[in-house]
Amino acid sequence: MSRTIVIDPVTRLEGHGKITLQLDEAGVVQDAMFHVTQLRGFEKFCEGRPFYEMPNITARVCGICPVSHLIASSKACDAILAVRIPPVAANLRRVLNLAQLIQSHALSFFYLSSPDLLLGMDAPPEQRNILHLAHAHPSIAADGVALRQFGQRVIELLAGRRIHPGWTVPGGVNEPLSAEKRDRILEMIPAAVAAIRRTQGWFRGAVQKFSAEIEVFANFPTLFMGMIDDRGLAEYYDGSLRVIDSEGNIIAGELEPARYAEYIGEATESFTYMKFPYYKPLGYPGGTYRVGPLARLNLAGRCDTPLADEEWRAFRAMSPRPLLSSFHYHQARLIEMLHAAEKMERLLADKEILDKHVRATASVNSLEGVGVAEAPRGTLIHHYKVDENGLIVWANLVIATGHNNAAMNRGILQTARHYVQGDQVKEGMLNRVEAVVRTFDPCLSCSTHAMGQMPLTVEVRAPDGSLVREVRRG
Amino acid sequence: MSAEANIRTLTIDEVDVSARADQTILEAAREHNIEIPTLCHLEGLSEVGACRLCLVQVKGARRLLPACVTRVEEGMEVTTHSPRIDRYRTMVLELFFAERNHVCSVCVANGNCELQTLALRLGMTHVEMPYQYPQLPVDASHPRFTVDHNRCVLCTRCVRVCGEIEGANTWGVMGRGAQSLVITDLKEPWGESETCTSCGKCVQVCPTGALFEKSRAGMRAQKHPEFLPYLRIMREGEQQ
Numbered sequence A: 001m002s003r004t005i006v007i008d009p010v011t012r013l014e015g016h017g018k019i020t021l022q023l024d025e026a027g028v029v030q031d032a033m034f035h036v037t038q039l040r041g042f043e044k045f046c047e048g049r050p051f052y053e054m055p056n057i058t059a060r061v062c063g064i065c066p067v068s069h070l071i072a073s074s075k076a077c078d079a080i081l082a083v084r085i086p087p088v089a090a091n092l093r094r095v096l097n098l099a100q101l102i103q104s105h106a107l108s109f110f111y112l113s114s115p116d117l118l119l120g121m122d123a124p125p126e127q128r129n130i131l132h133l134a135h136a137h138p139s140i141a142a143d144g145v146a147l148r149q150f151g152q153r154v155i156e157l158l159a160g161r162r163i164h165p166g167w168t169v170p171g172g173v174n175e176p177l178s179a180e181k182r183d184r185i186l187e188m189i190p191a192a193v194a195a196i197r198r199t200q201g202w203f204r205g206a207v208q209k210f211s212a213e214i215e216v217f218a219n220f221p222t223l224f225m226g227m228i229d230d231r232g233l234a235e236y237y238d239g240s241l242r243v244i245d246s247e248g249n250i251i252a253g254e255l256e257p258a259r260y261a262e263y264i265g266e267a268t269e270s271f272t273y274m275k276f277p278y279y280k281p282l283g284y285p286g287g288t289y290r291v292g293p294l295a296r297l298n299l300a301g302r303c304d305t306p307l308a309d310e311e312w313r314a315f316r317a318m319s320p321r322p323l324l325s326s327f328h329y330h331q332a333r334l335i336e337m338l339h340a341a342e343k344m345e346r347l348l349a350d351k352e353i354l355d356k357h358v359r360a361t362a363s364v365n366s367l368e369g370v371g372v373a374e375a376p377r378g379t380l381i382h383h384y385k386v387d388e389n390g391l392i393v394w395a396n397l398v399i400a401t402g403h404n405n406a407a408m409n410r411g412i413l414q415t416a417r418h419y420v421q422g423d424q425v426k427e428g429m430l431n432r433v434e435a436v437v438r439t440f441d442p443c444l445s446c447s448t449h450a451m452g453q454m455p456l457t458v459e460v461r462a463p464d465g466s467l468v469r470e471v472r473r474g
Numbered sequence B: 001m002s003a004e005a006n007i008r009t010l011t012i013d014e015v016d017v018s019a020r021a022d023q024t025i026l027e028a029a030r031e032h033n034i035e036i037p038t039l040c041h042l043e044g045l046s047e048v049g050a051c052r053l054c055l056v057q058v059k060g061a062r063r064l065l066p067a068c069v070t071r072v073e074e075g076m077e078v079t080t081h082s083p084r085i086d087r088y089r090t091m092v093l094e095l096f097f098a099e100r101n102h103v104c105s106v107c108v109a110n111g112n113c114e115l116q117t118l119a120l121r122l123g124m125t126h127v128e129m130p131y132q133y134p135q136l137p138v139d140a141s142h143p144r145f146t147v148d149h150n151r152c153v154l155c156t157r158c159v160r161v162c163g164e165i166e167g168a169n170t171w172g173v174m175g176r177g178a179q180s181l182v183i184t185d186l187k188e189p190w191g192e193s194e195t196c197t198s199c200g201k202c203v204q205v206c207p208t209g210a211l212f213e214k215s216r217a218g219m220r221a222q223k224h225p226e227f228l229p230y231l232r233i234m235r236e237g238e239q240q
Helices: A051-059 A065-083 A086-119 A130-136 A139-161 A181-218 A257-263 A293-299 A305-317 A325-349 A406-417 A427-439 B027-029 B083-097 B114-121 B157-166 B200-207 B225-239
Strands: A005-009 A019-021 A029-035 A223-228 A239-244 A248-256 A262-265 A276-280 A368-375 A378-386 A392-398 A459-463 A469-474 B006-013 B016-021 B055-058 B076-081 B145-148 B173-175 B180-185 B212-213
Touching: A005 B027, A019 A368, A019 A406, A019 A427, A029 A051, A051 A065, A051 A378, A051 A392, A065 A086, A065 A248, A086 A181, A086 A325, A086 A368, A086 A427, A130 A139, A130 B200, A139 A181, A181 A305, A181 A325, A223 A293, A223 A368, A223 A378, A223 B173, A239 A293, A239 A427, A248 A257, A257 A262, A257 A368, A276 A406, A293 A305, A293 A325, A305 A325, A305 B083, A305 B145, A325 A427, A368 B114, A378 B114, A406 A427, B016 B027, B055 B083, B083 B114, B157 B200, B157 B225, B200 B212, B212 B225
Parallel strands: A005 A469, A019 A459, B006 B076
Antiparallel strands: A005 A019, A005 A459, A019 A029, A223 A239, A239 A248, A262 A276, A368 A378, A378 A392, A459 A469, B006 B016, B055 B076, B145 B212, B173 B180
16 A cells, blocks of 8 residues: 655754655655645735835845845845945945855754754754754854854844844945944954864764765756856855756856846745746756755856865865755855855955945836845845835745755655655654755745744655655654 | 912822913923823824823822823822723723734834834733734825825824924824824825925824835934924014
8 A cells, every 4th residue: 555654844944844755555755745834925915015115024034034035125125226226335235145144054054954964864853953962062063053143243233133134225224334343243253264164174074974865865967046246256145147057057147137037937836835936948847946055156166265265176076067966055055154254354354344325315216126136045036016106016036945946846755765665664764854855954934935833744645645654843 | 360370289199299270280290200101292282182191090080081181270189100090001002003003023113113112111012902904005105205004093293293383284184083094185195285395294293103204214213303392482483
């Protein structure tokens, strides 16, 4: 008899999700589905609101990455004002975005994934958490906490508070940076860089134990998409979008972010509230692509800071082609954190960063605006249409996690086929199914702009639909 | 009538105070540094007694009375704080919050809002009435200002300042009860109002984020209603 395994909720993710594994008569996994079970409706209830409230409203999509939404939203509002914001405002937003990248990557790597990496995929579930990690590897956990704190502290110094700051506004930012605050941020950077270097050190050793996982953790060809600057180097705030194939060929070099609708389509499936964006010229699901740290490091010419470039070269030297296993997202995250810390230092070292002219003002000059930036998890798109008074008449948010949806579903199937076999379903096998999702660091509350309760479920179901096994935690 | 005959003596919170006969309990209390919360009251404007936050207990009166429109009387015994009064005030505040869509986190007035400040000061921790979630329009047709009825508490400060100080009488109230709306002219879009002088006084006196300057959105804009008494004194001086 065929069966279904349910993992519900899937733990150590941001948001609530569930995995269903469909087994055939012989107990072989036939299909896997990743369900995001919430709906929030931000795009709808924003209608009628003045556009300049959008940064603050959409920041509430997420408590982890409010800054990413603030930035994409502020950029969409800049486009509605049709102004060129002061260069210092753009650089201040850049620093804020990089601080966000560091704190979010630290959360994903240390709090959510490092228990698997350090304690083992088969460690007892009650031990696979940051608290037990702090007990078993106190200095590593301390680095994780310190890095997250560093990112959050920079956000607080720049923007006034750690979560949902209101500092980025249409046209720029609402307050210039003081020399005192700049110096305080600069003082903290060396310790952050040292913590990232230590982490890279132990990760190099730890990763050796995961060659089996690397083989089957969403290890397949897809396209990759991410932002680059005008030199083709990694960029997180403003640039063009590049799409490469799994061989590393650039299939679209400099896509205009504002015209995303021409090359990104959004498919839907009945089993989840999360949409499936795809690269339009190749259709769905052929145009499946991945975004985020792995994609960005696969497609960029390099990072553009000395230490990060060194790490990037070693990373890319692992394969003549783009790295295809999503397990490498972990290492990519560490390289990006290093790059972010170095880049922040460079931006803050520029005297111009203290310039007092930080905001351009205008009224509605364009009835439509698109804002695109790289969030920690990948490309984030905000698109608004307004009436002549600036009230929102239509909004569309394409969220970083959504871009990875098709790849995540395929990755779950690949991992489950390898590890989940018939009657002998062990907890550690199911944990690997969850762990492949964690490599993408999905933010499910963002992806559906949803509301509800947290955590994720795995279900194993028979062909007749009967439930064989359900793992529910959290 | 002699000056002395114009003086009334009374007690407020068991403190002996004296006040002119034409003063209200609120004025007498504030002159003696006795705090009574208010929302629709604003120094420099006439009183309407609309918000009911200044309710006080007067010995011999069965109902609580609004301090802003109740004149002092000889021998009055006024209590400004008691469990009953506090309960009424919190309930009034809860009614304000439940009636429209006051979402502080995304409001332009967050941190500079009199309604928010009162809720904090009076210790309003919950809203026990069901929220009404009315679907109210936002009028952003004026080039400089926006009115968001979702955040309006119908204090009518805008109506009074426009009529009494600016003399434009652009603002008025239409409808009844919870359905009331402040309107410009005969409910024309604000941007099309022929009487509005775009002076911005209504924005400065609005206690919440219902009226705000577009260019200040996201700037944690502070409002400055304190100019009113001076403006009034200057105007009266010119007329004499």
